Amino acid sequence: MRLPVRRIALTFSALMLLVAAPPVVAHEDHGGTWDPSPTSQTKNLKIVGSAPKTSDVPSYRNSDLAFWGRTVFAGNYEGFRTIDASDPENPRVLSDFACAGSQNDVSVWKGLLFVSIDSPLTAPECGSPRSLDAEGHTTPGFEGIRIFDVHDPEQPAYVGAVATDCGSHTHTVVPDKADPSRVLLYVSSYPSGELAESAYGNSCSRVGEGHSKISVVEVPLGDPASASVVNEPRLELNDYKGNAGFRGCHDISVFSAIDRAAAACMQEGQIWDISDVENPTTIARIHNPAFDFWHSATFTWDGSTVLFGDEAGGGTSPRCRATDPDTVGAIWLYDLASLDNRDATTPETPLSHYKISRVQGENARCTMHNFNVLPVEGRYVGVSAAYSGGTTVFDFTDRENPVEIAHNDPHGANTWSSYWYNGHVFTNDTGRGMDVMLLADPVRAGANKLPHLNPQTQESLIG
Incomplete structure (x- = not known):
């Protein structure tokens, strides 16, 4: 099928600071008017700039x-x-x-x-x-x-x-x-x-x-x-x-340098060969009974590891309550080489999984959402949105034991996207707007600068 377009006429400083610190204040249930002072944060991840939303339309997100x-x-x-x-x-x-x-x-x-x-x-x-x-x-x-x-x-x-x-x-x-x-x-x-x-x-x-x-x-x-x-x-x-x-796929991430794509396809994950870019072909199907909804994916920049995210409850339900296990709504890590020729009938053993440990309110929707990995050699560090949980930064250099090293969870957070780009963490929150955060960690100085970034598109190997 070839459907044509419908036309119309067109008349830093790299200052080293402490790595992690205890939360500033305890967490509260989310709701009400956003307060610029954080409800829960570590001292090493702070908001340094914002572009608040510019619309009061009720449907604005x-x-x-x-x-x-x-x-x-x-x-x-x-x-x-x-x-x-x-x-x-x-x-x-x-x-x-x-x-x-x-x-x-x-x-x-x-x-x-x-x-x-x-x-x-x-x-x-x-x-x-x-x-x-x-x-x-x-x-x-x-x-x-x-x-x-x-x-x-x-x-x-x-x-x-x-x-x-x-x-x-x-x-x-x-x-x-x-x-x-x-x-x-x-x-x-x-x-x-x-x-x-x-x-x-x-x-x-x-x-x-x-x-x-x-x-x-x-x-x-x-x-x-x-x-x-x-x-x-x-x-x-x-x-x-x-x-x-x-049936269908929700998010697809591609890594051009290794001719691979990771597709989160609702009921399963898939790895594709994209050497023929017009004709991607499935080379692995991944089954994990802990997943509720395969939502998103990304790779480490050395091409060794693929991360898949579970948007349990479709992003509309609370999944970070005290009663929710840490396997629900998590990011799951897999060794990429081990996935070749999987057929989705036998679960592939993941390396580990990661989810924020901060309990959210009974009515606060929360899963891990859109995320990426810092482009740095010698260390694996990820940044992820978590809806009501705000933004989390986690170190998975030990791929079997990921650990949170920073978070920033503003009052009333409903953070859709959190990404690392050229020395800062950029977030887009459905209700507040765009925030720019500074991570005080040595990894910041070692991260590569990129000329551009579509977070679901990785182009060059690093590491």
């Missing part, structure tokens, strides 16, 4: 982050913001672009911003309402990828859109090492509903094999308006919790 140079691209359900982080202590909003859509997860590549839409709209252009019938039921409409020109981050411009089956819950930038004139996107989604084919050529169904595929979108960098779906690789997947046809 911040989502994912991407980085190019000193510019941060911050998605939210009402659009996205571009933020100048040249001075991390004083991040400056360059633009607050209105273009509503769920979830508006973002990635950026050479002046182009890609945004995921996972709810049918009447049209792909910004300002298009939800596609609903007279009774308020969802009807077929546009879902997929929107493309923006952000060469001037102060003046983003809509370029066009590509419709994809079951929309785009998230997507991943995949550089083409053989053809730098284009970039690919792996679009992941799953059938939360049954929708017939829309006027834009996309549909969504659980019938038969269900949505056992991803969409591969090609974006010619010289003509992004001609972007299209060039392949829909079929995947062997298990039904999620026995629901017939309810």
